[in-house]
Amino acid sequence: MTEAPADSLRIDKWLFHARFFKTRSLAAKLVSDGKLRVDGTPISKPSRLVAPGDTLTFPKDSHIRVIRIVALGIRRGPAPEARALYEDLAPPERAFRDPAQPQTGVRPTQQERRVALRMRGKPLE
Numbered sequence: 001m002t003e004a005p006a007d008s009l010r011i012d013k014w015l016f017h018a019r020f021f022k023t024r025s026l027a028a029k030l031v032s033d034g035k036l037r038v039d040g041t042p043i044s045k046p047s048r049l050v051a052p053g054d055t056l057t058f059p060k061d062s063h064i065r066v067i068r069i070v071a072l073g074i075r076r077g078p079a080p081e082a083r084a085l086y087e088d089l090a091p092p093e094r095a096f097r098d099p100a101q102p103q104t105g106v107r108p109t110q111q112e113r114r115v116a117l118r119m120r121g122k123p124l125e
Contacts (some may be wrong), residue, residue: 009072011036011056012046016072019082020060035059055089066090 009017015027028046030036038044038050050056054069066089073085085096108116117123 005049007072008049009052010039011048011050011060012068014050014072014085017076017082018075018085019079020065030058044083047080 011031012024014030015021016024022029024095031046031048032044034042034044037054038048040057041100041119050069052069052071052080055066056069057064057066059065064093067086068089069085071085073082
């Protein structure tokens with residue numbers, strides 16, 4: 001069996017080391033289903049090698065993760081060690097604020113009130 005170069009690692013193994021998935025088989029399933037892109041190219045083989053500098057895009061929970069590989073892990077270590085393996089490129093998630101539910105102690109603006117009334121299906125007064 002041939003050894004992989006020391007400057008690259010299988011994608012399923014890297015996702016497991018970086019703690020994106022609890023098991024390596026879950027990471028391999030995501031890749032096999034074609035839901036992962038490496039530098040914008042969809043891949044479907046968990047044996048695909050990745051190296052530092054590659055950009056990965058994949059769905060995780062209800063978010064689309066965009067990350068850049070900074071380092072290759074040699075083991076699945078603690079969370080701080082795993083976070084050092086990548087740089088998160090996705091913009092920070094904004095908290096969704098329902099216009100129908102104004103913030104406590106803050107009076108809604110006229111525009112927010114109209115949007116809330118439309119969402120409830122009530123006529124504008």
